Amino acid sequence: MIDIAGLVRPDLQKLVGYTPIVPLDVLSRRLGIPVERLVKLDANENPYGPSPRVLEALAHEQPYAIYPDPDQTVLRAALSEYTGQPVERLICGNGSDELIDLLMRLCLSPGDAVVESPPTFGMYSFNTAVVGGRSIGVPRHADWTLDVDALIAAVEREQAKLVFLPSPNNPDGSVVERSDIMRLLALPALLVIDEAYAEFAGVSVIDLVGQHPNLVVLRTFSKWAGLAGLRLGYGAMDERIVRYLLQIKPPYNINVAAQAAVLASLADRSSLMDKVALLIAERERLYAALCERPACKPLPSRANFVLFHLGPQAGAIKRALEQEGVLVRYYSKPGLNEYLRVTVGTPEQNLRFLDALDASLLDIQHEEMRHELA
Numbered sequence: 599m600i601d602i603a604g605l606v607r608p609d610l611q612k613l614v615g616y617t618p619i620v621p622l623d624v625l626s627r628r629l630g631i632p633v634e635r636l637v638k639l640d641a642n643e644n645p646y647g648p649s650p651r652v653l654e655a656l657a658h659e660q661p662y663a664i665y666p667d668p669d670q671t672v673l674r675a676a677l678s679e680y681t682g683q684p685v686e687r688l689i690c691g692n693g694s695d696e697l698i699d700l701l702m703r704l705c706l707s708p709g710d711a712v713v714e715s716p717p718t719f720g721m722y723s724f725n726t727a728v729v730g731g732r733s734i735g736v737p738r739h740a741d742w743t744l745d746v747d748a749l750i751a752a753v754e755r756e757q758a759k760l761v762f763l764p765s766p767n768n769p770d771g772s773v774v775e776r777s778d779i780m781r782l783l784a785l786p787a788l789l790v791i792d793e794a795y796a797e798f799a800g801v802s803v804i805d806l807v808g809q810h811p812n813l814v815v816l817r818t819f820s821k822w823a824g825l826a827g828l829r830l831g832y833g834a835m836d837e838r839i840v841r842y843l844l845q846i847k848p849p850y851n852i853n854v855a856a857q858a859a860v861l862a863s864l865a866d867r868s869s870l871m872d873k874v875a876l877l878i879a880e881r882e883r884l885y886a887a888l889c890e891r892p893a894c895k896p897l898p899s900r901a902n903f904v905l906f907h908l909g910p911q912a913g914a915i916k917r918a919l920e921q922e923g924v925l926v927r928y929y930s931k932p933g934l935n936e937y938l939r940v941t942v943g944t945p946e947q948n949l950r951f952l953d954a955l956d957a958s959l960l961d962i963q964h965e966e967m968r969h970e971l972a
């Protein structure tokens with residue numbers, strides 16, 4: 599009998615996988631609630647979905663039987679027009695997740711350090727582990743701002759090759775100050791600013807890319823353009839890094855449908871940005887509504903989600919919301935296990951979330967009263 603585990607890298611045998619979202623149809627079966635009754639506010643997707651032009655483009659004859667262009671020529675030209683960056687500084691990935699993975703595979707040898715600032719997006723430490731690197735977490739201050747001095751010290755101490763910082767950060771939605779980015783750019787490491795939510799924040803440092811060869815800016819069509827299911831992320835960076843990445847990436851990483859969808863989205867960007875504006879207005883309403891509830895302490899956010907503190911009952915409330923068909927994100931990790939993150943939905947979805955939240959808070963209050971009286 600072949601020893602399959604013996605064929606696998608020893609460090610990967612123990613790897614704890616990334617905790618992805620449970621697909622809607624699976625949840626629907628598990629909860630006994632039809633898919634159309636579920637309010638999915640757990641993965642920062644866009645409730646308005648793609649532009650109608652995307653659906654039109656995909657229905658038209660596309661060269662689906664032909665392998666896509668490994669050089670992503672048409673896409674990179676369109677992104678050049680969108681970002682103002684020259685084509686040579688742009689590359690697309692199968693979601694920005696793939697670019698995170700490729701950057702690590704490009705730069706890291708086993709044992710090399712990657713610095714991040716938790717609580718933050720889980721893919722950085724997960725991908726670091728997959729490539730055999732060491733993840734160095736520099737905790738944020740209590741107010742969720744970056745500890746830039748400690749980040750600099752960690753990069754120097756660990757001789758880190760990569761630093762990953764989302765701006766806005768997932769899960770709290772805070773942006774990294776430009777002055778902090780300038781300080782970090784003085785380090786001899788690649789600084790990856792992950793701008794997955796830039797269109798909601800209205801700020802970006804992509805303009806700095808040409809001046810700083812160690813700056814990488816990642817973006818995606820998953821959030822603002824509603825294309826999470828088609829997987830299209832891109833990065834702007836020094837052209838030498840682009841050339842290396844083009845050499846090591848899977849040749850056909852961007853499929854024909856994703857390319858057609860991105861071109862159609864860019865052609866319809868003003869109506870997509872109208873939806874972004876609606877979501878920003880809803881975000882502010884949701885934040886204000888959470889502020890009004892004494893049990894909740896929301897954090898101001900520049901993205902399409904709001905993180906709020908609830909206390910030790912956060913996990914129980916997430917499960918109670920789920921029973922009502924309202925899905926939000928809960929992390930059992932230390933430092934985050936008293937919070938929930940809710941994606942901004944349509945006005946109707948946000949109301950259903952708030953109603954379900956109020957009902958579960960009331961239930962918990964009643965439960966506590968029963969305990970006190972018993």
Ligand SMILES: Cc1ncc(COP(=O)(O)O)c(C=O)c1O
Nearest residue numbers: 693694695764768794818820831
């Ligand atoms: C900060 C951050 N970066 C990247 C991603 C992944 O984006 P994509 O769908 O392009 O892989 C996410 C998704 O939640 C995210 O929150």
